[in-house]
Amino acid sequence: MPEDIPLARPDLGEREEEVVLEVLRSGRLSLGPWLERFEREFAAWLGVSDAVAVSSGTAGLHLGVRALGWGPGDEVITSPFSFIASANCLTYEDAKPVFCDIDPVTLNLDAEAARAAVGERTAGLLPVDILGYPAAAPAMAEIASAFGLGILQDACEALGAVDSEGVRVGAQGFTATFAFYANKQLTTGEGGMIVPADAAAASRFRSERNQGRTPDMGWVDHERLGFNYRLTDLQAAIGVAQLERADDLLAERARVAVAYTERLGQAGGTVAGEGDDAGLVLPCADRGSERRSWFVYAVRLPRGADRDAVVADLSQRGVQAKAYMPCIHLLQPYRERFAHRPGEFPVAEDASDRLLALPFFTGMTEGQVERCCEALEEALQGDWT
Ligand SMILES: Cc1ncc(COP(=O)(O)O)c(C=O)c1O
Numbered sequence: 387m388p389e390d391i392p393l394a395r396p397d398l399g400e401r402e403e404e405v406v407l408e409v410l411r412s413g414r415l416s417l418g419p420w421l422e423r424f425e426r427e428f429a430a431w432l433g434v435s436d437a438v439a440v441s442s443g444t445a446g447l448h449l450g451v452r453a454l455g456w457g458p459g460d461e462v463i464t465s466p467f468s469f470i471a472s473a474n475c476l477t478y479e480d481a482k483p484v485f486c487d488i489d490p491v492t493l494n495l496d497a498e499a500a501r502a503a504v505g506e507r508t509a510g511l512l513p514v515d516i517l518g519y520p521a522a523a524p525a526m527a528e529i530a531s532a533f534g535l536g537i538l539q540d541a542c543e544a545l546g547a548v549d550s551e552g553v554r555v556g557a558q559g560f561t562a563t564f565a566f567y568a569n570k571q572l573t574t575g576e577g578g579m580i581v582p583a584d585a586a587a588a589s590r591f592r593s594e595r596n597q598g599r600t601p602d603m604g605w606v607d608h609e610r611l612g613f614n615y616r617l618t619d620l621q622a623a624i625g626v627a628q629l630e631r632a633d634d635l636l637a638e639r640a641r642v643a644v645a646y647t648e649r650l651g652q653a654g655g656t657v658a659g660e661g662d663d664a665g666l667v668l669p670c671a672d673r674g675s676e677r678r679s680w681f682v683y684a685v686r687l688p689r690g691a692d693r694d695a696v697v698a699d700l701s702q703r704g705v706q707a708k709a710y711m712p713c714i715h716l717l718q719p720y721r722e723r724f725a726h727r728p729g730e731f732p733v734a735e736d737a738s739d740r741l742l743a744l745p746f747f748t749g750m751t752e753g754q755v756e757r758c759c760e761a762l763e764e765a766l767q768g769d770w771t
Pocket residue numbers: 442443444445468469471472514516540542543565566567576577578
């Protein structure tokens with residue numbers, strides 16, 4: 387029996403080992419030169435003037451919510467089809483996430499639904515670039531300026547994505563957050579990066595991530611409430627090493643995605659938005675100037691397929707796949723707190739019920755892609771349409 391094919395695998399090499407050793411030997415493990423270097427090189431790579439490293443994407447989102455001033459009584463429009471962190475960051479500050487349905491093709495927050503949801507208490511928009519596909523940023527910017535709203539971009543899954551105006555996600559002028567968990571396009575094990583809207587926000591983020599200390603880091607001088615959201619220099623060094631080959635890592639992920647789409651297309655899968663969506667639906671193609679940054683490769687199973695059975699069947703065949711992912715409004719904390727119920731957001735719920743993430747990582751061979759697709763075909767017993 388060949389080895390199991392994992393769902394995800396970080397791409398770490400000699401350079402990551404070398405820089406981690408260098409940090410260890412330097413004796414400076416936190417708030418040292420690698421942190422500054424990671425921030426500087428990340429900002430340069432993205433094409434922005436500054437970036438602030440934090441301990442996770444969630445920490446970044448939380449600081450973003452605070453900087454935008456969202457709190458009790460404020461409502462923020464966001465997607466129910468996301469990782470729970472994009473709503474939790476609002477809940478931490480007692481702002482209310484107001485969910486809207488998503489676009490059936492891109493699976494991102496539907497701009498028209500978002501516009502229709504704007505009400506008296508709306509303070510902002512929190513679009514998510516889900517599965518690495520760029521959210522409709524220009525439309526969000528237009529809604530925000532029409533109604534005087536703030537924007538916090540959850541770009542945690544979308545490092546390297548490009549929007550419909552050809553601008554890199556995160557460099558569009560709104561506060562944006564990236565995440566570097568081990569399955570992300572670029573990893574530091576755990577970690578995140580906030581792109582501040584301006585220099586004042588950057589300084590606030592640097593203070594708040596470090597227990598509210600003054601920028602000169604006076605040991606006991608705390609000028610505001612803060613958190614311990616620091617990224618260590620060990621993590622920052624891994625980030626620097628990953629950043630050196632970020633373009634290659636992204637291209638490699640795109641190669642694997644193309645191989646999946648070709649193979650599953652030949653087997654009867656339909657690319658989202660290009661035909662009937664009742665059968666096996668593959669991730670949408672890039673539209674216009676938009677470019678997806680490949681985070682995971684997730685397909686929608688044919689309507690009526692038993693996803694749990696498919697996951698179990700694939701696992702027996704050595705293919706690790708995962709249901710991806712529950713709608714936030716139906717998760718216990720949100721169901722309870724805001725009395726949400728099934729049926730409120732049919733497009734998001736349909737995607738959430740059907741999506742399956744297949745093994746996806748750099749270095750995945752054509753043979754491994756073939757094995758995963760064959761196993762999926764068999765698990766679905768040839769029922770592709
Ligand atoms: C859409 C989205 N938002 C936020 C996060 C939170 O990032 P982290 O796990 O680094 O806190 C993630 C990470 O999985 C994510 O996918």
